[in-house]
Amino acid sequence: MKRRTLCILLFITALPLTQAARAASDAEALGWLRDMAQAMQQLSYRGRFVFAHDGRIDSLSLLHINDGSGVRERLRSLNGEAREVLRENENLTCVWPDSRQVIIDRFTASSARRLSPIWVPRELQRLQQHYRFAVEGRDRIADLAAVIVSILPNDDLRYGLKLWIAEDSKLMLQSVLLDELGQKREQVMFVQIEPIESGDAALLKLLPPVDNSYARVQSHTGDNTARVAADPRWKLEDLPEGFRLEAAYRKQRVDRDGFVQQMVLSDGMSSVSVFIEPATEGALEGATAMGAVNAFGLRRGKVNITAIGEAPLHTVQRIAEAVFRDEGAS
Amino acid sequence: MNEPQEMLSGLLDDWKGDHDDRAALDRVLADVNERARWQRYQMIGEVMRHELPERIQADFSASVMAHIEQLDMPPATAVAQDRPRKAAASWWSSLLRPAAGLSVAVAVAFVAVTSLTRSPGPSGVSAPVVTASSSAVPSDPRIEQLAQLPVLAPSVKVSAAGSGTPAGREATGSLPVRRDNAAIKRKLNGYLVDHNQYAGSLQGIIPQVRVVAAGAQN
Numbered sequence: 001m002k003r004r005t006l007c008i009l010l011f012i013t014a015l016p017l018t019q020a021a022r023a024a025s026d027a028e029a030l031g032w033l034r035d036m037a038q039a040m041q042q043l044s045y046r047g048r049f050v051f052a053h054d055g056r057i058d059s060l061s062l063l064h065i066n067d068g069s070g071v072r073e074r075l076r077s078l079n080g081e082a083r084e085v086l087r088e089n090e091n092l093t094c095v096w097p098d099s100r101q102v103i104i105d106r107f108t109a110s111s112a113r114r115l116s117p118i119w120v121p122r123e124l125q126r127l128q129q130h131y132r133f134a135v136e137g138r139d140r141i142a143d144l145a146a147v148i149v150s151i152l153p154n155d156d157l158r159y160g161l162k163l164w165i166a167e168d169s170k171l172m173l174q175s176v177l178l179d180e181l182g183q184k185r186e187q188v189m190f191v192q193i194e195p196i197e198s199g200d201a202a203l204l205k206l207l208p209p210v211d212n213s214y215a216r217v218q219s220h221t222g223d224n225t226a227r228v229a230a231d232p233r234w235k236l237e238d239l240p241e242g243f244r245l246e247a248a249y250r251k252q253r254v255d256r257d258g259f260v261q262q263m264v265l266s267d268g269m270s271s272v273s274v275f276i277e278p279a280t281e282g283a284l285e286g287a288t289a290m291g292a293v294n295a296f297g298l299r300r301g302k303v304n305i306t307a308i309g310e311a312p313l314h315t316v317q318r319i320a321e322a323v324f325r326d327e328g329a330s
Numbered sequence: 331m332n333e334p335q336e337m338l339s340g341l342l343d344d345w346k347g348d349h350d351d352r353a354a355l356d357r358v359l360a361d362v363n364e365r366a367r368w369q370r371y372q373m374i375g376e377v378m379r380h381e382l383p384e385r386i387q388a389d390f391s392a393s394v395m396a397h398i399e400q401l402d403m404p405p406a407t408a409v410a411q412d413r414p415r416k417a418a419a420s421w422w423s424s425l426l427r428p429a430a431g432l433s434v435a436v437a438v439a440f441v442a443v444t445s446l447t448r449s450p451g452p453s454g455v456s457a458p459v460v461t462a463s464s465s466a467v468p469s470d471p472r473i474e475q476l477a478q479l480p481v482l483a484p485s486v487k488v489s490a491a492g493s494g495t496p497a498g499r500e501a502t503g504s505l506p507v508r509r510d511n512a513a514i515k516r517k518l519n520g521y522l523v524d525h526n527q528y529a530g531s532l533q534g535i536i537p538q539v540r541v542v543a544a545g546a547q548n
Binding site: 051060075119159161175177188251260262264266269270271272273275280281282283284288292293295306308309310 | 513525529
């Protein structure tokens with residue numbers, strides 16, 4: 001009897017300690033993640049990295065300048081065609097020299113959340129419901145000491161992530177996106193990265209030569225001014241656990257008449273968008289994917305519903321299927 | 331106005347076409363970097379106004395001069411004169427206005443979706459979606475199977491076995507996967523662009539990396 005009582009007492013005593021330990025671990029990991037997101041956006045740096053995806057590996061160079069006048073970035077492929085992406089604040093130019101194609105675009109900051117294109121952890125309590133954060137140890141990447149931070153899901157409805165963060169600069173040195181089965185889906189690993197003075201911004205000014213042999217292959221205005229309020233009759237039910245509606249609006253399509261309604265869902269880390277528009281031929285019906293991005297489309301009555309996002313296919317599908325129309329709603 | 335782009339913006343906003351304006355423009359454009367920048371802005375502007383031709387204008391000097399001549403052209407009416415100048419001023423001002431943050435690239439979408447499509451199966455028809463509970467290998471077996479299987483499944487079932495997922499959820503109706511369809515690609519391009527306005531990259535690095543990497547596959 002005494003032994004049993006002792007065990008219960010030990011359990012009761014240990015439980016808060018365990019919880020406190022987890023909270024401390026989460027807080028430490030989140031601190032690293034916030035520092036990393038801030039460093040990747042605010043510092044100026046350049047480096048070379050490999051990107052493993054879809055069973056292949058590509059090597060790329062990156063130059064990132066933040067000199068107070070804005071963010072400029074240059075990404076360049078180091079293998080195969082010298083594909084290049086230049087970003088200068090909201091202006092983006094993509095050049096494929098061999099295939100003589102160019103993409104030019106401009107984007108409008110649409111949300112305060114988009115101050116950085118890199119995910120920044122927020123809403124700790126919400127995240128903790130679906131993910132476990134941990135500092136897993138130390139490692140060495142690109143000849144730099146790194147801290148390993150993991151974000152692992154508690155179920156198979158979302159992806160996990162491991163990040164190697166430089167101890168000194170807080171720059172991201174390696175990231176591994178893990179699918180719902182714990183397998184690597186995509187991996188980015190720097191083999192060399194170094195902070196630079198913003199004076200190197202001159203390197204970014206040179207646009208790759210684009211002459212009349214280039215063809216425009218895609219353009220999108222990124223104009224969000226045409227947004228109108230969402231149709232409240234479109235609703236969601238039986239969503240995958242943890243996902244909730246973050247935003248909804250309608251927007252006139254650039255390339256055709258009519259509006260498309262977008263509903264953005266998130267669990268605090270992973271995001272999936274649902275698009276609803278009048279049914280047309282040539283809409284996605286079924287699934288497709290590239291790397292970590294999955295899309296699932298279906299036709300329901302007179303509309304096409306498409307869900308797309310960095311989440312497991314079955315999660316994306318469930319979200320697409322969660323859409324219904326409530327004619328009584330207003 | 332120390333920044334060259336601000337000088338360009340100011341010149342266009344207040345373009346009078348006199349000797350001073352032309353001299354200032356010459357000074358700005360003397361720098362090859364600024365010439366490139368000018369060309370880039372010009373193309374971006376055309377995209378925004380849906381005026382970009384299928385072929386990019388090559389003769390940089392000629393295109394700049396044509397633009398200037400347009401600004402110099404005597405107006406048919408006072409209203410006709412005022413409207414394009416205001417429009418140009420407004421566009422340049424908005425173009426050069428610093429904007430915090432950037433959404434994910436359209437190019438990501440374009441290349442990504444292009445590479446999303448899988449080759450049809452041996453029969454030349456599309457492959458079906460397979461179950462999510464397939465055995466795992468790093469390259470994603472589901473997708474590999476997608477590419478390999480000939481299709482014939484009239485309906486698709488994606489089971490989502492797992493701790494947090496209701497099992498055996500049926501997909502709606504018959505869902506053959508349509509591939510290599512330009513209309514689907516275009517549509518998904520737009521969707522990805524819009525989605526990326528909200529979704530921060532989980533990889534710790536900007537999502538444009540997919541553009542550059544995916545290009546090699548095409």
